[in-house]
Amino acid sequence: MAELTAGIVCEFAQVRERLLFVSSGAITRVVHETLPARLGVMLAMVVEVPHDERDRAHDLRVAVYRNDTAQRTFEWVAGFQVTGYAAQPGESLYLPFVAAEMGTAPIPVYGGYDIRMSVDGNDGPLLTVYVVDKPPG
Amino acid sequence: MATIELVIHIEAANGEAVWWAESPEVPGFSAAAPTLAELRTRATAALAELRDDPVEIVERLVGEERGDVRVAETELVIA
Numbered sequence: 597m598a599e600l601t602a603g604i605v606c607e608f609a610q611v612r613e614r615l616l617f618v619s620s621g622a623i624t625r626v627v628h629e630t631l632p633a634r635l636g637v638m639l640a641m642v643v644e645v646p647h648d649e650r651d652r653a654h655d656l657r658v659a660v661y662r663n664d665t666a667q668r669t670f671e672w673v674a675g676f677q678v679t680g681y682a683a684q685p686g687e688s689l690y691l692p693f694v695a696a697e698m699g700t701a702p703i704p705v706y707g708g709y710d711i712r713m714s715v716d717g718n719d720g721p722l723l724t725v726y727v728v729d730k731p732p733g
Numbered sequence: 734m735a736t737i738e739l740v741i742h743i744e745a746a747n748g749e750a751v752w753w754a755e756s757p758e759v760p761g762f763s764a765a766a767p768t769l770a771e772l773r774t775r776a777t778a779a780l781a782e783l784r785d786d787p788v789e790i791v792e793r794l795v796g797e798e799r800g801d802v803r804v805a806e807t808e809l810v811i812a
Contacts, residue, residue, distance in 0.1 A: 669811055670808075672807075675743045675796060676805075700810060716769065
């Protein structure tokens with residue numbers, strides 16, 4: 597079964613030539629002076645695909661939930677399929693993905709926002725980002 | 734056992750992601766489900782019934798080629 601082996605909330609990320617570039621990762625706080633706002637951060641992920649599942653399509657999901665009400669405010673769903681990766685016999689594939697669109701998740705109130713991710717219904721790490729007001733001074 | 738290609742799509746409808754599939758070998762056939770696993774189960778069962786024989790499915794996701802991976806995305810802003 598495919599697995600999410602890493603999830604990193606970051607300022608910016610991109611995939612180039614199979615490699616994941618992450619800038620300013622492990623974000624847990626986002627400052628917004630006014631609300632409503634957009635989350636404004638990205639999610640970088642690494643998915644492990646077992647050798648025997650490389651020909652199948654896979655279902656990768658990222659959802660943002662308010663952690664005070666459990667209300668889902670945003671979801672990004674992607675399908676992916678390996679087409680030509682030159683793997684060694686039995687080698688699992690480690691595929692990088694970026695959910696840049698997560699930055700558009702609506703932020704109606706200050707507080708914690710849980711980021712849940714899964715591949716083929718198999719949950720990955722649960723991350724929480726706190727959206728806070730600008731500190732006084 | 735016949736081998737049938739399942740062409741898989743994803744799109745957003747009514748605030749939810751919907752997976753759907755068609756097959757060039759079975760004109761008029763389509764199946765849809767909220768998850769890819771459910772779609773696979775439904776399509777395999779329906780195609781086996783239509784063919785009156787178990788089928789082996791070969792999947793082809795419709796999406797953008799990004800190096801060695803084909804990707805299709807949809808985004809749902811709920812609130």
